Amino acid sequence: MEWSWQRIPGEYLVTGVRLIGGGKVSARPGFLHVKKGRLEAIGEGRPTLAGLPELAADGLFCAPGFVDTHVHFREPGQEEKETVATGSRAAAAGGFTAVVTMPNTDPAIDNAGMVRYVSDRGREAGLCRVLPAGAISVGRQGETMAELGAMVEAGAVAFTDDGSPVQNGRLMASALQYARLLGVPIMSHAEDLTIVAGGCMHGGYWSMRLGLSGMPRAGEDAAVFRDIELARATGGHLHVAHVSTRGAVEIIRRAKADGVRVTAEATPHHFSLDHGRCRDYSPLFKMNPPLRESEDVAAVADGLADGTLDCIATDHAPHTDTEKELQFDQAPFGVIGLETAFAVGVTYLVRGGKLDLGRLVQCLTERPAAVLGLPLGKLEEGGDADFVLLDPEREWVVTREALRSRSRNSSFLGETLKGRVLATFLRGRLTWHADDPSVVR
Amino acid sequence: MSLKRKDVLGLEDMAAEEILLVLDIASQFRAVFDRPVRSVPIMRGRTVVNFFHEPSTRTRISFELAEKRLSADIVNFSVATSSFTKGETLRDTAENLQAMKIDMLVVRHKSSGSAQYLARVLKCPVINAGDGCHEHPTQGLLDIMTMRQRLGDLRGKRVTIIGDIAHSRVARSNIWGLGKLGAEVTVCGPPTMVPASVARLGVKVEYDLKRAVAKADVLNILRIQLERGAGSGFPGNREYHRMYGVTEDVVRTLKPEAFIMHPGPMNRNVEIASEVADGPRQVILDQVANGVAVRMALIYLLSGGDPGALAPGEAA
Numbered sequence: 001m002e003w004s005w006q007r008i009p010g011e012y013l014v015t016g017v018r019l020i021g022g023g024k025v026s027a028r029p030g031f032l033h034v035k036k037g038r039l040e041a042i043g044e045g046r047p048t049l050a051g052l053p054e055l056a057a058d059g060l061f062c063a064p065g066f067v068d069t070h071v072h073f074r075e076p077g078q079e080e081k082e083t084v085a086t087g088s089r090a091a092a093a094g095g096f097t098a099v100v101t102m103p104n105t106d107p108a109i110d111n112a113g114m115v116r117y118v119s120d121r122g123r124e125a126g127l128c129r130v131l132p133a134g135a136i137s138v139g140r141q142g143e144t145m146a147e148l149g150a151m152v153e154a155g156a157v158a159f160t161d162d163g164s165p166v167q168n169g170r171l172m173a174s175a176l177q178y179a180r181l182l183g184v185p186i187m188s189h190a191e192d193l194t195i196v197a198g199g200c201m202h203g204g205y206w207s208m209r210l211g212l213s214g215m216p217r218a219g220e221d222a223a224v225f226r227d228i229e230l231a232r233a234t235g236g237h238l239h240v241a242h243v244s245t246r247g248a249v250e251i252i253r254r255a256k257a258d259g260v261r262v263t264a265e266a267t268p269h270h271f272s273l274d275h276g277r278c279r280d281y282s283p284l285f286k287m288n289p290p291l292r293e294s295e296d297v298a299a300v301a302d303g304l305a306d307g308t309l310d311c312i313a314t315d316h317a318p319h320t321d322t323e324k325e326l327q328f329d330q331a332p333f334g335v336i337g338l339e340t341a342f343a344v345g346v347t348y349l350v351r352g353g354k355l356d357l358g359r360l361v362q363c364l365t366e367r368p369a370a371v372l373g374l375p376l377g378k379l380e381e382g383g384d385a386d387f388v389l390l391d392p393e394r395e396w397v398v399t400r401e402a403l404r405s406r407s408r409n410s411s412f413l414g415e416t417l418k419g420r421v422l423a424t425f426l427r428g429r430l431t432w433h434a435d436d437p438s439v440v441r
Numbered sequence: 442m443s444l445k446r447k448d449v450l451g452l453e454d455m456a457a458e459e460i461l462l463v464l465d466i467a468s469q470f471r472a473v474f475d476r477p478v479r480s481v482p483i484m485r486g487r488t489v490v491n492f493f494h495e496p497s498t499r500t501r502i503s504f505e506l507a508e509k510r511l512s513a514d515i516v517n518f519s520v521a522t523s524s525f526t527k528g529e530t531l532r533d534t535a536e537n538l539q540a541m542k543i544d545m546l547v548v549r550h551k552s553s554g555s556a557q558y559l560a561r562v563l564k565c566p567v568i569n570a571g572d573g574c575h576e577h578p579t580q581g582l583l584d585i586m587t588m589r590q591r592l593g594d595l596r597g598k599r600v601t602i603i604g605d606i607a608h609s610r611v612a613r614s615n616i617w618g619l620g621k622l623g624a625e626v627t628v629c630g631p632p633t634m635v636p637a638s639v640a641r642l643g644v645k646v647e648y649d650l651k652r653a654v655a656k657a658d659v660l661n662i663l664r665i666q667l668e669r670g671a672g673s674g675f676p677g678n679r680e681y682h683r684m685y686g687v688t689e690d691v692v693r694t695l696k697p698e699a700f701i702m703h704p705g706p707m708n709r710n711v712e713i714a715s716e717v718a719d720g721p722r723q724v725i726l727d728q729v730a731n732g733v734a735v736r737m738a739l740i741y742l743l744s745g746g747d748p749g750a751l752a753p754g755e756a757a
Binding site for chain 1: 607613639641
């Protein structure tokens with residue numbers, strides 16, 4: 001039977017693909033057999049079955065659907081930047097089949113009803129698994145612990161006051177301790193606000209030269225250190241969000257050696273770009289934590305390579321053009337990242353000699369799934385058919401038109417990147433097709 | 442040679458020859474000041490907009506005077522009277538100005554980088570009258586002009602800048618401009634105001650005031666921002682004055698011909714003792730006069746003025 005992108009059948013084969021899993025790329029081409037949204041069979045060589053529709057994908061790579069532990073979909077409250085539906089579209093275009101949404105919406109995701117609201121929007125969109133993170137404190141005010149138990153029952157997979165770091169150490173300790181009961185991580189946006197005090201870019205040579213107020217590394221290092229000591233003391237699972245400094249990588253490395261229950265993520269922009277990018281005052285390079293120095297960029301990449309940093313997370317943070325056209329010091333922090341994550345990984349880590357393709361994919365699949373303790377990020381017989389088709393050699397230019405997010409605030413606009421997600425499948429259904437996006441719905 | 446650029450946003454990207462050209466034209470305009478009629482009809486019929494998004498008295502007046510002496514039509518708007526208070530973005534303001542066909546924009550803004558931004562959006566020339574903590578090129582030029590009037594060629598001359606280097610746009614413009622002309626620049630202040638990375642701009646960092654001024658040919662004393670509060674990095678004005686204030690005692694240790702500059706407005710008895718501010722070494726009012734001349738020169742050159750058309754002494 002003929003393969004048709006327009007009508008994906010209920011049962012089909014994907015053949016000729018090099019399979020990626022367990023950090024390795026299979027030497028010989030293999031196949032997937034998808035049936036009713038599940039992986040009926042997976043293996044090397046040719047399938048023995050005949051007569052099924054067959055997607056012949058010779059020369060392409062097939063990996064599990066990507067998992068992102070850190071995205072901002074802005075709903076409810078800031079739908080002009082992104083919604084769960086438009087964010088899901090961007091996720092699918094980036095190869096993601098599961099994303100953890102941050103709770104800094106308006107109102108905040110700080111109760112079971114709000115958690116259900118976000119999951120429901122995700123199910124309606126149907127393009128990726130939308131897994132809400134709940135707030136640690138009521139209203140993200142950093143004072144009273146929110147009802148974490150009720151939120152876990154409603155589907156929350158992690159807790160964080162992201163964007164408003166918990167300054168009260170005692171509340172952070174309680175959250176880490178309490179979350180042990182629930183088996184979910186506490187994510188830390190590690191930032192000591194009294195040190196960072198009003199800065200808008202990394203505190204160093206470029207902030208001095210440009211006359212912009214700096215955010216010193218110490219603001220991140222001190223907060224990571226505090227949270228690790230709290231994790232050590234409580235036995236809770238700490239997940240450090242968007243690690244950007246050499247010092248934080250080193251602190252996490254030592255804590256892991258000591259057996260502290262700590263995991264960590266790094267964003268594509270922090271392993272690829274340094275603070276010199278701010279030289280033209282473009283808010284497309286303004287995010288928190290900020291772009292740091294080249295030695296930090298190298299330390300973050302090394303941290304991913306040696307497993308100190310568990311996974312790549314995008315910190316996809318959409319903002320409107322109007323906001324990002326403000327002056328550098330006035331514009332909001334954050335850049336989008338879902339659609340460029342794989343390509344930035346190939347361009348900077350694989351071609352940079354830091355990671356091979358198998359390990360890069362691991363940082364986008366198994367490892368983030370392990371952080372969350374969820375059965376995702378693997379291709380297994382009997383499991384859901386969440387997978388992507390990749391062409392690591394394909395070059396493409398990041399243009400405004402190429403992006404599916406409602407916002408366009410990418411640090412990589414105008415750059416030619418290598419590595420393209422050609423198609424994304426969620427439970428066997430097509431959610432993205434790079435060469436003809438219109439075939440999805 | 443003429444000035445082949447659309448804007449003047451900072452001295453960082455100006456070549457030494459460009460700086461010298463501006464100063465040469467400025468001295469010709471300076472000669473006009475001593476005449477009974479001090480204006481020239483060079484900019485007649487052209488509109489210059491002075492857009493001050495941050496309070497300023499002397500820079501704004503200096504620009505206005507420069508524009509009036511060139512016979513330009515002037516429109517002033519400042520933060521108090523503009524729609525910025527209604528939340529309009531800089532881009533919207535810029536596009537409105539563009540639509541009204543102005544010939545030149547002079548901008549002062551509290552955000553570093555805003556002059557660059559406007560220069561990108563607007564087709565007309567933009568002059569940066571101070572952007573955040575970044576640059577203040579006309580101040581840098583007038584400072585350099587004042588130094589050259591006394592020291593001639595600045596190559597090998599020693600300039601010491603004292604104050605809050607980290608937050609000073611005047612310091613940055615001085616550092617870039619003086620560096621291009623071959624002067625040896627030393628910066629001095631407490632470490633909280635003089636981060637070590639400043640050395641990478643090609644200057645010497647010295648935390649001890651006496652050592653910093655010992656061999657100087659000129660001191661440029663920056664205004665201390667009294668309003669900075671908790672993040673200011675010094676305990677108070679009294680301690681600042683004790684450790685970094687330029688007093689008569691400090692002046693006595695200077696080389697005999699060394700002189701003192703201050704961009705104003707002064708905090709008397711904080712960064713500069715009153716006796717020094719009024720003493721024989723200071724050239725502060727020369728700076729003010731040169732400021733008008735430098736701004737006339739820039740406006741003239743950026744509006745396409747031919748330097749050759751102004752024969753020396755014949756600017757009128």
